Amino acid sequence: MEKGTIKGINHYVFDDIKEFTEYFESQQKQPPHVIKDWREGKQDEWVYSDDKRIVQLLKVSHSVKHHGDRKNYKFAKGWVRTIVGTFLNRENTFMDTDFSSHANRYTFSKTIKNPASRVRKRTKPTNKEKEFATNVVVGMGAVKAYMTAFNEENQDNAKKKAAILLKQERIRMEIDKTALEVAKELGIDHKYILQKLKDLADYSDDDGIILQSTKELGKALGTLGQTTKQKEIGVVGMFQGFSPKELESVERKELVEDNKQKEV
Numbered sequence: 001m002e003k004g005t006i007k008g009i010n011h012y013v014f015d016d017i018k019e020f021t022e023y024f025e026s027q028q029k030q031p032p033h034v035i036k037d038w039r040e041g042k043q044d045e046w047v048y049s050d051d052k053r054i055v056q057l058l059k060v061s062h063s064v065k066h067h068g069d070r071k072n073y074k075f076a077k078g079w080v081r082t083i084v085g086t087f088l089n090r091e092n093t094f095m096d097t098d099f100s101s102h103a104n105r106y107t108f109s110k111t112i113k114n115p116a117s118r119v120r121k122r123t124k125p126t127n128k129e130k131e132f133a134t135n136v137v138v139g140m141g142a143v144k145a146y147m148t149a150f151n152e153e154n155q156d157n158a159k160k161k162a163a164i165l166l167k168q169e170r171i172r173m174e175i176d177k178t179a180l181e182v183a184k185e186l187g188i189d190h191k192y193i194l195q196k197l198k199d200l201a202d203y204s205d206d207d208g209i210i211l212q213s214t215k216e217l218g219k220a221l222g223t224l225g226q227t228t229k230q231k232e233i234g235v236v237g238m239f240q241g242f243s244p245k246e247l248e249s250v251e252r253k254e255l256v257e258d259n260k261q262k263e264v
Contacts, residue, residue, distance in 0.1 A: 002099065004083040006058075011083035013097045014054040020046070038080065039089050053097045055082045081105065125174050132165060133174040137182060142166060 001023070002013045014020040017034065024031040034054055038047035043060040059081040077089040085102035087095045125133065128149045135145030146152055146162035165171045183189065200213035 002097070004099065004105075006083070011056060011058065013049075013083065016052075017054065020054045038087075038095050039077070039091075041080065049082075049095045049097045051094075051096045051098070055084065055097055058082060059086075122168075123170055125170050129165065129171060130174055132162075133171060133178050136166075136175055137178045 001015060001019055003010045004013075005011070012023070014023065020034065021031045032046050035041040035045055035047040038049060038057070041047040041057045041060065043057055046054055046056050049055050057080050060078065061080075062078040076093075079086055079088050080095075081087075082095075082097070083105065084097050084099055085105045086107060087093050132145050132149040135148055136142055140148065142162040143155060143159045146158040146165070147155070150158075150161070152158045152161070194217065197213045197217045201210050201217060204210050204213065
């Protein structure tokens with residue numbers, strides 16, 4: 001018998017039906033029925049794995065979302081999660097109970113330790129990421145934008161994940177693209193902005209406004225230069241709701257997590 005723990009709760013993997021029965025009887029409980037084919041099991045039911053052990057289905061889903069949010073995706077009938085790992089409900093899937101083969105029980109892959117790495121490696125935005133970018137541009141705020149696009153109910157989780165998304169080049173490009181499309185519809189382009197700044201610099205009675213307008217014109221023309229961080233943030237900085245320091249903090253945490261994963 002082996003066990004794993006989730007949120008302080010122990011979940012067991014039994015070597016055979018004798019060990020399974022003895023365990024429940026020692027708890028003065030009636031041993032549950034064990035489903036022979038795990039693909040037919042329901043959530044919380046006990047099933048035989050393909051390596052002939054007994055494990056509980058902690059989560060069962062009857063659909064699989066495509067990584068690009070493609071509708072009517074029929075790659076598998078769904079998926080199941082045990083204390084060991086997550087498995088696609090397919091005829092050729094081998095459900096094992098080898099803890100050492102599953103670096104992360106929440107992914108189908110046996111090699112990915114950190115699901116967030118896929119977020120960083122992806123080059124094209126998914127449909128939900130595009131929705132997130134649009135929500136940010138229309139002024140929803142990064143946290144609310146994430147909660148709406150990804151149906152996330154936990155605000156703290158949304159803040160962390162939104163900050164990670166805003167660090168990704170594909171998301172910044174999508175926000176830039178969406179912002180420019182909105183600006184174009186409103187008749188705002190570079191010429192319009194430069195003309196407005198020029199008018200303020202030329203005709204304002206306020207020396208402070210004249211100075212600030214001149215500085216902004218200088219930045220737009222590149223005469224005063226920009227820091228690397230300013231260039232990285234771009235249009236995103238107008239909408240995101242995170243300070244550069246907060247985004248840098250997220251980046252540092254990602255690096256620390258990656259290093260820890262490499263050391264394991």
